[in-house]
Amino acid sequence: MADVRGELSVQQAADMLNVSREYVxxxxxxxxxASSVVDGERLVAREDLREYQRRDDAVRRAAADELGELGRELGA
Incomplete structure (x- = not known):
């Protein structure tokens, strides 16, 4: 179970990312x-999850920008 220090279970992290537990x-x-193991449970720090989300969002924005530029170059 997650604690008050801002750590999430793997399932909670998956729910926040809207992905499967297996993917997380x-x-x-x-x-x-990053993750840690406390009392046999794998935990993810909330801030580490937010950092992953920021990196992933940046990658997605860059890909979308690249596709938009390609579309303009092709006259779409």
């Missing part, structure tokens, strides 16, 4: 998002 586990396993 993969991100944690790959080190994309």
């Amino acid at each position: 586990v993969r991100l944690l396993d790959e080190g994309v998002i």
Whole structure:
């Protein structure tokens, strides 16, 4: 269970990101998002999750901008 220090369970992190628990586990396993283990439960710091969201949003915006530029170049 998450504690008052702003740590989230894997399921809570998945719910915040609106993705599956399995996807969050993969991100944690790959080190994309930091995590810790407390009393046998894997936890994600709320701030680490927010940082991941900021990075992911930036990547998505850049991709959208690139697609928009490509569309303009093609005359769409």
